[in-house]
Amino acid sequence: MSQQILEGLAAIVNEVAGVPVADVQLDKSFIDDLDIDSLSMVEVVIAAEDKWGVKIPDSEVKNLKTVGDAVTFISANVK
Amino acid sequence: MTRQVVITGLGMTTPVGGDVESSWRTVLAGTPGISIINEPWTHDQPSKIAGIMAVDPASCLAPHEARKLDRSQQAAIVAAREAWADAGAPEIDPDRLGAVVATGMGGLISLISSYDLLLERGASRISPHMVTMIMPNGSAAQIGLEIGARAGVHTPVSACASGAEAISYAARMIQEGRADVVVAGGTEAVIHPITMAGFAAMRALSTRNDDPAAASRPYDIDRDGFVMGEGAGIMVLESAEFAAARGAKIYGVYGGSGLTSDGHHIAQPDPQGRGATRAIAEALADAGLSASDIVHVNAHATSTPQGDIAESAAILAALGSHTGNVAVTGTKSMTGHLLGGAGAVESIFTVLALRDRLVPPTANLHNLDPQINLDVVGGAPRPLPAGDIAALNNSFGFGGHDVALVFRSA
Numbered sequence: 001m002s003q004q005i006l007e008g009l010a011a012i013v014n015e016v017a018g019v020p021v022a023d024v025q026l027d028k029s030f031i032d033d034l035d036i037d038s039l040s041m042v043e044v045v046i047a048a049e050d051k052w053g054v055k056i057p058d059s060e061v062k063n064l065k066t067v068g069d070a071v072t073f074i075s076a077n078v079k
Numbered sequence: 080m081t082r083q084v085v086i087t088g089l090g091m092t093t094p095v096g097g098d099v100e101s102s103w104r105t106v107l108a109g110t111p112g113i114s115i116i117n118e119p120w121t122h123d124q125p126s127k128i129a130g131i132m133a134v135d136p137a138s139c140l141a142p143h144e145a146r147k148l149d150r151s152q153q154a155a156i157v158a159a160r161e162a163w164a165d166a167g168a169p170e171i172d173p174d175r176l177g178a179v180v181a182t183g184m185g186g187l188i189s190l191i192s193s194y195d196l197l198l199e200r201g202a203s204r205i206s207p208h209m210v211t212m213i214m215p216n217g218s219a220a221q222i223g224l225e226i227g228a229r230a231g232v233h234t235p236v237s238a239c240a241s242g243a244e245a246i247s248y249a250a251r252m253i254q255e256g257r258a259d260v261v262v263a264g265g266t267e268a269v270i271h272p273i274t275m276a277g278f279a280a281m282r283a284l285s286t287r288n289d290d291p292a293a294a295s296r297p298y299d300i301d302r303d304g305f306v307m308g309e310g311a312g313i314m315v316l317e318s319a320e321f322a323a324a325r326g327a328k329i330y331g332v333y334g335g336s337g338l339t340s341d342g343h344h345i346a347q348p349d350p351q352g353r354g355a356t357r358a359i360a361e362a363l364a365d366a367g368l369s370a371s372d373i374v375h376v377n378a379h380a381t382s383t384p385q386g387d388i389a390e391s392a393a394i395l396a397a398l399g400s401h402t403g404n405v406a407v408t409g410t411k412s413m414t415g416h417l418l419g420g421a422g423a424v425e426s427i428f429t430v431l432a433l434r435d436r437l438v439p440p441t442a443n444l445h446n447l448d449p450q451i452n453l454d455v456v457g458g459a460p461r462p463l464p465a466g467d468i469a470a471l472n473n474s475f476g477f478g479g480h481d482v483a484l485v486f487r488s489a
Binding site for chain 1: 141142143144146203204206207208
């Protein structure tokens with residue numbers, strides 16, 4: 001499941017920010033490694049919510065520092 | 080002594096070509112880029128034709144760039160990249176680099192599509208880029224960001240005079256010493272049922288739907304309105320000293336500008352073109368030239384019955400007895416009307432006409448309206464004389480805005 005979510009997230013990050021899919025790995029920081037700014041992060045969140053039917057509240061987004069954080073959150077909340 | 084301003088880079092994407100070279104070749108050949116709008120929404124539109132960009136600007140950008148930009152911004156970025164590269168990507172202190180990019184309507188289409196999305200899927204689905212996509216200063220800001228401009232980023236908004244006003248503003252930034260290099264121009268992309276319906280409601284658009292290529296016909300007796308176009312034109316303006324110091328290629332010299340207003344009507348031109356006459360006179364004075372120095376006018380010439388006559392009157396009043404020696408052309412006959420992009424694209428055509436000493440013809444000019452007392456170039460391109468020559472570009476906008484720009488040969 002986590003692998004599927006990682007792959008899906010990598011596709012979203014690629015589409016939103018042009019980051020190569022292979023660079024989107026669990027230990028990568030959205031801001032520091034992938035150069036995702038706060039606006040693009042909102043796009044990632046919207047796309048992830050649509051894709052997995054999860055709700056990612058703003059209060060949670062600030063905790064999603066790495067790709068791994070996002071994969072963990074989505075895995076735990078996906079229905 | 081005012082600092083001299085030269086033009087060192089050109090870029091455009093228009094209905095007649097995806098870059099400067101192809102657009103210029105097409106207008107010299109007199110070939111219109113107007114076609115039927117192939118969309119179901121045209122069924123109840125009086126005007127079903129437009130000048131659609133020959134190359135989709137999104138196809139020239141990375142997908143993640145295109146998704147954050149309104150179509151007008153995509154066009155502006157494409158044109159700006161061409162102009163900047165053409166100028167040799169000058170190395171410059173960012174504090175001395177500016178960007179002035181105009182638009183008439185900004186990111187209108189992005190606003191409407193966002194509203195459609197809001198109604199359909201709710202507030203949470205609105206893109207975080209929506210605001211920067213719709214703000215009129217978006218193109219100037221995006222270009223400024225890309226080249227790192229810190230001397231100032233500005234967006235004049237004066238409807239169809241916007242693009243010309245941007246070039247004037249940019250040149251004055253250099254003349255006043257605020258900047259050494261300014262990337263300047265205009266953009267527009269609002270071919271959408273709501274804008275087409277709005278302009279049609281004003282009875283401003285051509286309805287020659289059965290013959291799109293013949294629809295935009297400035298100065299011809301059978302003209303029946305303007306044809307909507309879209310695209311962007313960007314030029315790199317530079318102080319002559321800075322350009323000389325780096326050995327830049329120089330296309331032409333910015334001479335001067337005149338900016339006035341009609342004070343007459345919100346959308347109709349002053350029938351005698353008094354505001355336009357004063358704009359031309361001011362531009363000549365600003366350039367330190369007289370009417371006899373002008374050999375060519377790239378006219379605003381939108382192909383509306385009233386507008387073309389008012390402009391003709393203005394040119395005649397401003398240039399007087401020299402009018403007969405001036406080769407006038409209306410390139411909107413081929414591009415359609417790029418609204419906020421028009422003044423910039425047509426300024427580039429004016430500069431290229433001076434460089435190549437060749438005036439592009441006005442397409443579809445078969446029977447000159449007897450009320451037009453100008454030497455309008457039709458059929459084939461017209462050669463211009465050797466030596467130091469100068470030309471005018473006129474741009475007027477709803478709201479009564481009149482802008483005239485003077486350019487000189489390099």
